[in-house]
Amino acid sequence: MEGLIPVVNELQDALASVDGGLALDLPQIAVVGSQSAGKSSVLENIVGRDFLPRGSGIVTRRPLLLQLVRNTDTVEEYGEFLHRRGEIFADFEEIRKEIQAETDRSVGSGKNVSAQPIHLRLIGPKYMDLTLVDLPGLTKVPVGDQPADIELQVRNMILTYIERPTCLILAVCPANADLATSDALQLAQRVDADGLRTIGVLTKIDLMDGGTNARDILENRLIPLTYGYVGIVNRSQRDIDGKKNVQSALEAELNFFRNHDSYKDLDRVGTPCLIARLNEQLTLHIAEVLPDFKVKVQRQIQNLERQLNKMVLDYPHDDPQWKPKALIVLTIKFSQLYKIEMIGMTDAGLNLSRYSYGAKIMNIFHRNFKSLLAATEFTHEDKMKREIGITITNIWGVRPGLFPPDKAFDRVIRSQIKKLEQPMLWVVDAVSQEMLKALQYTIDQAASQFPLLAQELRSRCDGAISKYAHIATDRVKELLEYELAYINTKHEDFVGFSYAEQKGYSRVLKRRHPGMEVTQKGWLIMNKKRFWFVLTPNALCWYADETENERQYMVPIDDSLLFREAKSSNRFIIASQSGNIHFDKSEIELQTTTLEELDRWKRSLLQVGIFTGGERLNLNVENMTISEEIFDEHDPWLERQIESIWILTDSYMRIVCRTLVDVVPKCVVRTLIKDTIEYFEKTLIAEISRLPNCDDLMEENKSECEKRDRLRTSLEACQKALEKLSRTPLPKVIRKPRTVEHRPLHESLSSGQISKPSTAVAESSAAVSLRPPPRSRTRSASRTSGSEKHSDVVDRKSSSPIPPTDPPQSNGNSNLFVRLFPKSASPFSPRSLNSQRSIRKSVEKSITSENRTQWHVND
Numbered sequence: 127m128e129g130l131i132p133v134v135n136e137l138q139d140a141l142a143s144v145d146g147g148l149a150l151d152l153p154q155i156a157v158v159g160s161q162s163a164g165k166s167s168v169l170e171n172i173v174g175r176d177f178l179p180r181g182s183g184i185v186t187r188r189p190l191l192l193q194l195v196r197n198t199d200t201v202e203e204y205g206e207f208l209h210r211r212g213e214i215f216a217d218f219e220e221i222r223k224e225i226q227a228e229t230d231r232s233v234g235s236g237k238n239v240s241a242q243p244i245h246l247r248l249i250g251p252k253y254m255d256l257t258l259v260d261l262p263g264l265t266k267v268p269v270g271d272q273p274a275d276i277e278l279q280v281r282n283m284i285l286t287y288i289e290r291p292t293c294l295i296l297a298v299c300p301a302n303a304d305l306a307t308s309d310a311l312q313l314a315q316r317v318d319a320d321g322l323r324t325i326g327v328l329t330k331i332d333l334m335d336g337g338t339n340a341r342d343i344l345e346n347r348l349i350p351l352t353y354g355y356v357g358i359v360n361r362s363q364r365d366i367d368g369k370k371n372v373q374s375a376l377e378a379e380l381n382f383f384r385n386h387d388s389y390k391d392l393d394r395v396g397t398p399c400l401i402a403r404l405n406e407q408l409t410l411h412i413a414e415v416l417p418d419f420k421v422k423v424q425r426q427i428q429n430l431e432r433q434l435n436k437m438v439l440d441y442p443h444d445d446p447q448w449k450p451k452a453l454i455v456l457t458i459k460f461s462q463l464y465k466i467e468m469i470g471m472t473d474a475g476l477n478l479s480r481y482s483y484g485a486k487i488m489n490i491f492h493r494n495f496k497s498l499l500a501a502t503e504f505t506h507e508d509k510m511k512r513e514i515g516i517t518i519t520n521i522w523g524v525r526p527g528l529f530p531p532d533k534a535f536d537r538v539i540r541s542q543i544k545k546l547e548q549p550m551l552w553v554v555d556a557v558s559q560e561m562l563k564a565l566q567y568t569i570d571q572a573a574s575q576f577p578l579l580a581q582e583l584r585s586r587c588d589g590a591i592s593k594y595a596h597i598a599t600d601r602v603k604e605l606l607e608y609e610l611a612y613i614n615t616k617h618e619d620f621v622g623f624s625y626a627e628q629k630g631y632s633r634v635l636k637r638r639h640p641g642m643e644v645t646q647k648g649w650l651i652m653n654k655k656r657f658w659f660v661l662t663p664n665a666l667c668w669y670a671d672e673t674e675n676e677r678q679y680m681v682p683i684d685d686s687l688l689f690r691e692a693k694s695s696n697r698f699i700i701a702s703q704s705g706n707i708h709f710d711k712s713e714i715e716l717q718t719t720t721l722e723e724l725d726r727w728k729r730s731l732l733q734v735g736i737f738t739g740g741e742r743l744n745l746n747v748e749n750m751t752i753s754e755e756i757f758d759e760h761d762p763w764l765e766r767q768i769e770s771i772w773i774l775t776d777s778y779m780r781i782v783c784r785t786l787v788d789v790v791p792k793c794v795v796r797t798l799i800k801d802t803i804e805y806f807e808k809t810l811i812a813e814i815s816r817l818p819n820c821d822d823l824m825e826e827n828k829s830e831c832e833k834r835d836r837l838r839t840s841l842e843a844c845q846k847a848l849e850k851l852s853r854t855p856l857p858k859v860i861r862k863p864r865t866v867e868h869r870p871l872h873e874s875l876s877s878g879q880i881s882k883p884s885t886a887v888a889e890s891s892a893a894v895s896l897r898p899p900p901r902s903r904t905r906s907a908s909r910t911s912g913s914e915k916h917s918d919v920v921d922r923k924s925s926s927p928i929p930p931t932d933p934p935q936s937n938g939n940s941n942l943f944v945r946l947f948p949k950s951a952s953p954f955s956p957r958s959l960n961s962q963r964s965i966r967k968s969v970e971k972s973i974t975s976e977n978r979t980q981w982h983v984n985d
């Protein structure tokens with residue numbers, strides 16, 4: 127995993143120019159702790175610059191989202207605020223004032239806090255692209271204008287940041303306060319129970335009471351953390367007031383630990399060590415995300431190549447003839463693309479994510495056109511039968527014909543065929559619309575780089591499509607004329623007259639006499655006597671009772687019978703127009719018990735052909751009027767003839783439709799699609815190549831050129847990044863919690879349990895320490911073993927892991943965070959640099975050695 131962070135820096139530099147953003151996701155680092163614990167001080171030390179408001183009491187009152195941005199194009203470091211876009215803050219003192227002022231603007235100058243973050247971006251050549259978050263301190267008692275629930279508000283605010291699984295938590299605890307009461311540790315444990323992203327930071331070690339020290343904590347024995355604690359000495363308020371800069375503060379910190387009897391043998395102290403811890407975490411994170419990132423870059427390359435292939439014209443611009451040549455190439459490319467779009471010739475150019483316009487036209491032919499034909503009027507049986515009835519009656523004239531007239535069929539079929547014109551013309555129109563869309567699409571594909579050429583192609587091709595659409599319309603109309611010109615009653619699929627007559631007759635019969643079964647039976651009163659009546663399609667009989675043994679009478683059903691409602695309720699009359707119906711009576715009056723029964727009988731009588739019309743019996747010359755409506759749908763004779771003609775028409779129209787569904791697409795393809803394609807392939811190319819304004823047509827679209835350049839730059843950047851990634855071995859790391867005994871904090875904090883390290887704790891100490899501490903040792907023993915075991919980490923000439931004071935070499939680069947990552951920029955003496963290198967090596971070594979025990983590494 128060695129050297130992954132410089133790889134990331136290089137990658138981020140390389141990918142900075144990629145359009146659409148292809149960023150490697152690095153974790154946020156949030157500083158959490160109680161009020162005045164030293165959070166801002168820690169953050170400043172990490173960044174290596176003085177820029178945060180400082181003081182006693184509550185200072186950080188809004189989250190500060192600090193984005194470090196690496197930019198190798200700039201020499202100086204500077205800042206930018208989101209709320210003051212476009213303004214550059216080169217003076218870090220001004221940055222501090224602006225943070226203060228922006229905080230006051232939003233929450234006033236009192237003590238109140240707000241969750242609304244301030245976004246600050248620090249840009250410089252040595253930064254690593256990373257986000258750090260300074261958060262308001264945890265507090266218990268509201269002061270000044272703070273609301274009563276200030277504690278809850280701040281807690282929730284902090285949780286929104288540290289809950290994110292990619293957030294590293296720096297739990298800042300002041301050494302001069304009881305660790306057992308640390309809010310920072312409690313909160314961190316709540317969101318990171320395995321302690322995989324928490325590092326304890328012990329500040330204010332210099333302020334501890336005389337005679338006490340923080341060894342137990344720093345050796346991870348008091349309240350153990352998976353990654354342990356790092357001891358820090360920040361600037362005191364007096365230092366800040368006295369304008370002590372970060373560099374001097376770091377130097378002072380170094381001296382403090384080196385000269386302090388309790389800490390000089392410890393390696394888990396000092397800001398450089400904290401940065402090394404962060405370095406370790408970042409390295410592991412990067413090792414985890416790089417494999418996926420590599421796949422992402424590969425995909426991006428494919429995507430960019432695809433886009434570029436569409437845009438780039440393979441013609442050397444240094445050829446003086448490139449414009450006329452390219453003009454022809456583009457026109458040919460356009461016509462080929464159009465052909466593929468319509469006919470779908472080869473695999474090349476076939477798109478899996480969209481339907482081609484050819485496919486859409488196929489749908490018009492075989493789905494839309496068929497549905498339209500199926501919905502035409504001849505399918506509305508009742509309406510058409512009425513038309514047939516009127517036609518037949520008119521053809522008969524005064525004499526009712528014996529047979530259905532041939533002319534009636536002829537007239538009906540013609541009027542029905544004419545109705546097909548609309549759907550047929552719709553097909554031509556719909557297809558030409560799709561062809562225009564396809565035109566737009568293929569011109570965009572082939573010539574969007576050259577707007578004038580695209581315009582020329584569009585106007586010529588538009589004209590061609592509308593010309594061929596007119597021709598296709600005429601041809602389609604002709605097809606209809608063919609159908610009208612000759613009604614082929616000899617067509618083998620046509621049912622023919624005899625079939626139609628038989629079928630028509632049987633259909634009428636079926637309708638009128640649906641089976642010979644009894645239609646209705648029940649008690650009726652006739653001449654004040656109850657009889658059991660039975661109605662069948664052939665006869666109306668009545669019996670003495672429902673056993674039907676003793677028949678009283680039978681009236682055969684024929685066309686002379688009529689039904690009429692009687693004046694008194696529940697009664698109806700059946701009368702004969704041609705003679706007597708019952709002995710000497712021409713009508714019988716029958717009575718039902720209920721009105722529903724009366725209705726039922728009425729319907730049954732109609733069913734067997736006894737219709738209403740009794741009024742006619744009472745007609746006379748005085749009251750006779752001539753009816754306007756001649757067509758009588760109940761006329762059985764006419765009904766049979768209508769039925770026959772309907773069957774013939776239906777059969778013939780099916781044939782016509784089947785033919786049209788077949789020939790209309792053929793006609794449209796031939797006259798519209800094929801001719802258009804032929805025009806594009808032959809005539810258009812000739813026309814375009816003869817145009818005098820070839821140079822103008824080949825004027826490139828500026829925005830397209832820019833887009834292409836951007837794509838090229840992005841592609842090169844991605845290729846560079848991929849090359850870098852391919853040269854970097856990508857270890858596959860699966861994080862597993864270390865075997866620290868995780869007792870709930872309240873248990874750890876309860877009296878008597880916190881000072882004795884368990885075996886697991888001791889192991890964890892070994893795991894997180896730069897060098898494994900012994901399981902139990904006295905203070906002097908620990909010093910001895912520490913210096914012995916540490917020989918590979920510390921300056922060999924020195925017995926202490928902390929290098930002796932050397933004047934810091936102020937080379938202007940004060941960014942500690944960055945300093946630890948790249949090998950070049952160190953403000954420290956060569957010895958202290960050695961020490962830092964040792965620490966770095968040690969971190970990497972510790973990761974590597976832990977690989978065997980704590981991590982699963984699959985290279």
Ligand SMILES: Nc1nc2c(ncn2[C@@H]2O[C@H](COP(=O)(O)OP(=O)(O)OP(=O)(O)O)[C@@H](O)[C@H]2O)c(=O)[nH]1
Nearest residue numbers: 161162163164165166167185186263330360362363
């Ligand atoms: N002597 C000494 N003073 C420190 C140390 N760390 C912080 N201080 C002082 O403690 C005070 C608070 O420090 P800050 O860094 O502002 O603390 P903070 O946690 O950011 O404070 P809030 O944002 O207000 O919660 C300042 O006066 C610092 O100078 C330290 O290690 N030693």
